[in-house]
Each structure stands twice: as structure tokens, then as C-alpha cells.
Amino acid sequence: MDHPVGLSWGLAPEPIGPYRGPGATSGIPALRDGPFRRNRSAFRVEIGNWGWSWPKFTPNSTVQEALKENKIGADLRKAITEKEERLMRIGMLIEMHALSNNSVTIDDRYRDQLGNYRPVITFMLSDHEKRGLKAARSFCVQMFDVAGIIDKTDYTEKRNVQGFLVFEDEELWWQGAGHYAGTHLMATNSEDSVVDASQRSHEHKNLFLTGCGSMPSMGTSNPTLTAAALAVWAAENIANDLNNIKS
Numbered sequence: 001m002d003h004p005v006g007l008s009w010g011l012a013p014e015p016i017g018p019y020r021g022p023g024a025t026s027g028i029p030a031l032r033d034g035p036f037r038r039n040r041s042a043f044r045v046e047i048g049n050w051g052w053s054w055p056k057f058t059p060n061s062t063v064q065e066a067l068k069e070n071k072i073g074a075d076l077r078k079a080i081t082e083k084e085e086r087l088m089r090i091g092m093l094i095e096m097h098a099l100s101n102n103s104v105t106i107d108d109r110y111r112d113q114l115g116n117y118r119p120v121i122t123f124m125l126s127d128h129e130k131r132g133l134k135a136a137r138s139f140c141v142q143m144f145d146v147a148g149i150i151d152k153t154d155y156t157e158k159r160n161v162q163g164f165l166v167f168e169d170e171e172l173w174w175q176g177a178g179h180y181a182g183t184h185l186m187a188t189n190s191e192d193s194v195v196d197a198s199q200r201s202h203e204h205k206n207l208f209l210t211g212c213g214s215m216p217s218m219g220t221s222n223p224t225l226t227a228a229a230l231a232v233w234a235a236e237n238i239a240n241d242l243n244n245i246k247s
């Protein structure tokens, strides 16, 4: 599992000081829950801080564009500064259901040069996530409008790229967030999962598996703090086991 992330980008009406500090300095987490989740996935809004580097490879692409216009010296610096300091980018992280078709497996047809199996990954969105992605994009359009940001989002050059889709007549584009999860799934029984809530293997009682692999799916948030909490929880369970053996 992972959760899809969509991007919106625009030009702010005034300099907003991008590229200073980490890749994301703030966000809007208030949209992550509500009755609407019956109809569509929730999303989290990440306010990006590195210009359009993700969707458009700025600042490099800005320099290339200015050079194509034969700008050099002070003109070049001015062209880069004027554009770069107004770049706004939003990441829309979409909650993902535990879809049973999404899997990592092996297949005799796919091996590396040493003959080892390569992972065969299947990852698709259902209409529920697509509706969430569409709602997130619509939110960005409204937010840009209110903030006076000129929406420059354009998925035309993504049309032949994985993640591009047309949903309910709207062009959308998503990528994996790199927040990989699943495989040693956590659930109540060994029929459809590997570990129980204490992170203990159903089949081998002295084996614990921790990390994002225990998560059957991915909410709107980045997973590492939850994975760390699961690891601490597993450690407590192991310690309890050892104490019980001693006593």
C-alpha cells in the first residue's frame, strides 16, 4: 500500500520566500475526517516549500526557460528571481482503502540477472480514491482563487505518464507518496493477515514484525510516527512476555 498524492501549483501575487527550510513547512490537516468519507476519500493538504521542484523541476527549468529567451547577466537574475519567489505548490495526500488487488508478489516471468525474484507490484485506485483526488483538486482551485494565486496546474505533459487519468471528465494525475506499507498485515486472524494487534505473528508466537508493513492501508498522514508507536507497542508486549516467563 501507499497513498496517492496529487499536486497543484500556482503563482502567488507576491513573493512568498520559497526554498528556505524543509520541503514542507505547514499544511491543512483539518480536512481529514467527516461523514463525506462514506462517498470519497479524505485528503490532507501539504503546503510545499521548494517552489515547483516536484512537478516542474524548478529552479533548473526556470533557468533553462530564461536562457532560451537569451537572458544573461542582470536580466537572467531578475527573470529567475521574479518567478521563483512566487512559486506555490500544494501536495494533496489521499486516504487509501485496503484494496485486495493491490499487492506485492512474485512471478516466474520476472527475475533479476542472478535468477532472484523481482517484486511484482500492483497498485491501483478505486473510484473512492479518485473521487477524493478530484475533491482535493477542486479544493486547491478554490483556495488559490481566494488567495489570489494564479492556478498554473496543467497535467497535459503527464498524459502519457503513469498516474494520469480522466475521471468524470476531469484530467487528474497522481503519484505514489513513497509511504509504502503492507505485506505483514495486522488483523485479527491468520486467514487474511500476518500479525495481530500486538505485532505478534499469528503463526509463530515468538516472532514480532514491526514497521509500516503491519498497516493494511494508508490514511492521509505520513506513516513513520505510527510505525514508531507500533514498534514501541511491540517492545512492551515482548517485555511483558519475558517478564511472564521469569515469574
Ligand SMILES: Cc1cc2nc3c(=O)[nH]c(=O)nc-3n(C[C@H](O)[C@H](O)[C@H](O)COP(=O)(O)OP(=O)(O)OC[C@H]3O[C@@H](n4cnc5c(N)ncnc54)[C@H](O)[C@@H]3O)c2cc1C
Binding pocket: 177, 178, 179, 180, 210, 211, 212, 213, 222, 223, 224, 225, 227
Ligand atoms: C522519498 C520518501 C520520503 C518520505 N518522507 C516521509 C516523511 O516525511 N514522513 C514520514 O512519516 N514518512 C516518510 N516516508 C516513509 C518512511 O520512510 C517509511 O514509511 C518508513 O521508512 C517505513 O519504515 P519501515 O521500518 O516499515 O520500513 P523500512 O524503513 O523500509 O525498513 C525495512 C528494512 O528492512 C530491510 N529489509 C528488506 N528486506 C530484507 C530482508 N529480506 N532481509 C533483511 N532485511 C531486509 C530493508 O533494507 C530496510 O532497512 C518517506 C519515504 C520516502 C521513500
